[in-house]
Amino acid sequence: MQHDPAFTIRSATSRSPSFPDALRHIPSPPRQVYCRGAALSDLMKRPRVAIVGSRGVSIYGRRVTEELAGKLAERGVVIISGLALGVDAAAHRSALDAGGLTIAVLPGPVDKIYPATNTALAEEILTKGGALISEYVTDEFAFKQNFIARNRLVAGLAQTVLITEAAEKSGSLHTARFALEQGKEVLAVPGNITSKTSVGTNNLIKAGATPVTSYTDVLHVLGLEGHTMPTGEIRGRNQHEQIVLDLMLNGVADGEQLLKRSGLSPSEFNQVLTMLELGGTVRPLGANQWSLR
Numbered sequence: 001m002q003h004d005p006a007f008t009i010r011s012a013t014s015r016s017p018s019f020p021d022a023l024r025h026i027p028s029p030p031r032q033v034y035c036r037g038a039a040l041s042d043l044m045k046r047p048r049v050a051i052v053g054s055r056g057v058s059i060y061g062r063r064v065t066e067e068l069a070g071k072l073a074e075r076g077v078v079i080i081s082g083l084a085l086g087v088d089a090a091a092h093r094s095a096l097d098a099g100g101l102t103i104a105v106l107p108g109p110v111d112k113i114y115p116a117t118n119t120a121l122a123e124e125i126l127t128k129g130g131a132l133i134s135e136y137v138t139d140e141f142a143f144k145q146n147f148i149a150r151n152r153l154v155a156g157l158a159q160t161v162l163i164t165e166a167a168e169k170s171g172s173l174h175t176a177r178f179a180l181e182q183g184k185e186v187l188a189v190p191g192n193i194t195s196k197t198s199v200g201t202n203n204l205i206k207a208g209a210t211p212v213t214s215y216t217d218v219l220h221v222l223g224l225e226g227h228t229m230p231t232g233e234i235r236g237r238n239q240h241e242q243i244v245l246d247l248m249l250n251g252v253a254d255g256e257q258l259l260k261r262s263g264l265s266p267s268e269f270n271q272v273l274t275m276l277e278l279g280g281t282v283r284p285l286g287a288n289q290w291s292l293r
Contacts, residue, residue, distance in 0.1 A: 007036060007123075007126060008036065009034055009035070009036055009110060009111060009138065010034070010035050010036070011032060011033065011034050011035070012032065012033055012035070013031065013032045014029060014030070014031055014032070018039075018040070018041065019033065020033065020040050020041075020044055020156075020157065021044070022044060022156055022157050023153065023156045023157065026152060026155075026156040026178075026181075026182050027152070027178075027181055027182070028149075028152060029156075030135035030153065031135075032135065032137075033133055033134065033135055034109065034110050034133070034134050034135070034136070034137065034138070035110065035131055035132065035133050036110045036111070036126055036131065036132045037125065037126040037129075037130055037131035037132055038101070038129050038130060038131045039131075040103075040131055040133065043078050043101060043103060043130075043131060044157070046076060046077070046078045046101070047076065047077045047078065047159065047222045047224060048077065048078040048080055048103075048157060048158045048159050049072060049077055049078075049079065049080065049158055049159065049160055049161070049162055049218055049222065050079075050080040050081060050154045050155060050157070050158035050160070050161045050162065050175065050179075051065060051068065051069050051079055051080070051081050051087065051088075051091035051162045051163075051164060052081055052082060052087060052088060052091075052151070052154060052161065052162075052163055052164075052172040052175045053065065053086065053087030053088070053163050053164045053165040053166050053170070053172050053201075054086050054087055054165050054166050054167055054170050054172065054197055054200075055084055055085045055086035055087070055088075055171075056086060056167075056197070057086035057087050057090065057165055057197070058165060058195065058197045060165070060191065060192070060195070060197075060198075061086075061087060061164055061165030061191075061197060061198075062086075062087075062090050064164050064165065064189050065087050065090040065091050065094065065164045065165070066090055066093075066094040067094075067215070068162065068164060068189075068212070068215050068218065069090070069091040069092075069094035069095050069098075070094040070095070070097065070098040070100075071098075071215035072095075072100075072215050072218055072219070073094065073095035073096075073098040073099070073100025073101070073102070074098045074099070074100060075215075075219065075224070076100070077100070077218075077219075077222065077224075078095075078100070078101045078102065078103060079091050079092065079094075079095035079100065079101070079102040079103075080102070080103045080104075080105065080154055080157050080158045081102070081103075081104060081105070081154065082104065082105050082106070082107070082150055082151065082154055083104040083105070083106060083113070083114075083115075083118050083121070083122060083132075084115070084118075085115060085117070085118070087164055087165060087172070088104075089118055089121060091164075092104060092121055092125060093121060095130075096124055096125065096128055096130075096237070099235060099236070099237055099281055100235075101128075101129050101130050101235070102125055102130045103125075103130055103131050103132075103133060103157060104122060104125055104130070104131075104132050104133070105132075105133050105134065105150055105153045105154045105157065106132060106133070106134040106136070106142075106150065107134075107136075107142045107146040107147045107149075107150040108134065108136050108140060108141060108142030108146060109134055109136050109137060109138045109139065109140055110132045110133065110134045111138055112138075112139075112142075114142040127238075128237050128238075129235060133153070133157075134150075135149075135153065147171060148171065148174050151171070151172075151174045151175040151178055152175075152178040152182075154175055154178075155175050155176075155178040155179040155182055155184065156178070156182060158179075158184070159184065159222060160179070160184055160185045160186070160187060160218070160221050160222065161175055161176060161179040161184060161185075161186050161187065162187040162188070162189070162212060162218060163175070163176055163186070163187070163188045163189070163200070163201055163204060163209075164188075164189045164201070165189065165191060165197050165198060165200075165201060166188075166197070166198075166199075166200030166201050166204075167196055167197050167198075167199055167200050168196070168199040168200050168203070169200075170200045172200070173200050173204070176188075176204060176209070185210060185221055186204060186209040186210070187209060187210045187211075187212045187217070187218060187221060188201040188202075188204040188205050188209040188210070188211060188212065189201055189211070189212050189213070190202060190205055190211050190213070236276075236281075237275070240262075240264060240268060240272050241272050241275065241276060243262050243263070243264070244258060244262055244264075244269070244272050244273070244276065245276070245281070245282075245292075247261055247262060248282065248290065248291075248292055249292070253285070253289050253290055253291060254288065254289060254290075255273075255288035255289065255290060256288065258290065273290070
């Protein structure tokens with residue numbers, strides 16, 4: 001796996017053409033960034049939302065995060081977060097499970113995943129077409145001050161920032177502040193007024209943040225009302241899924257033809273169809289005919 005190009009570290013200074021334009025003009029822009037995974041230039045062409053929140057996420061906060069991140073990822077929105085425990089990890093995971101793309105911004109080097117418990121999640125982000133990014137050089141430690149500094153990049157890469165759950169002094173509120181400094185709209189999910197884990201988001205709404213009660217609210221802010229993911233952007237979670245999806249995008253609907261033209265073994269093909277159906281990407285029409293949803 002170490003030979004996979006997705007795991008290769010690339011760097012770019014602020015003067016390099018590959019440096020993300022979205023980070024060039026934010027307050028305190030990074031001098032250099034380090035990346036692994038898909039080219040940021042490709043990911044940055046897509047609609048993007050940062051989803052952040054409390055590490056100590058409640059059942060409500062997790063459910064809300066999973067619903068919003070999954071629905072947005074299904075519609076081609078890139079989910080950006082910080083790979084932290086709680087809301088961040090739930091947002092990344094839900095984007096992947098929906099067959100979407102996600103970017104993780106790390107508080108330390110991209111080859112030293114923090115927290116270590118999310119190493120498998122980080123590797124899955126890479127293998128499924130996403131990216132890891134950091135401003136910290138290899139072998140540097142994830143110092144305490146890095147966590148707040150990292151949040152300005154989370155906001156900088158996104159078009160808007162959504163906070164799904166946050167306590168009164170949650171670190172995710174720094175991301176909201178950075179977004180406002182960068183002239184971006186802040187979104188927040190309202191919570192129970194008796195819940196300590198929703199004090200931060202409720203206060204943001206009182207201060208003028210846009211309340212979000214559906215993924216369509218986020219699509220509205222992104223200017224994507226009525227948006228459905230263009231069929232050319234439907235992505236599989238691995239090479240075998242992409243082969244089958246490409247055939248279906250080209251009009252092949254018959255199961256026998258899909259199997260024959262895919263070049264997959266019957267067991268591989270059946271597994272692919274099962275996973276695509278479970279993921280909500282394809283649906284059976286009967287008589288061994290299949291359709292994209």
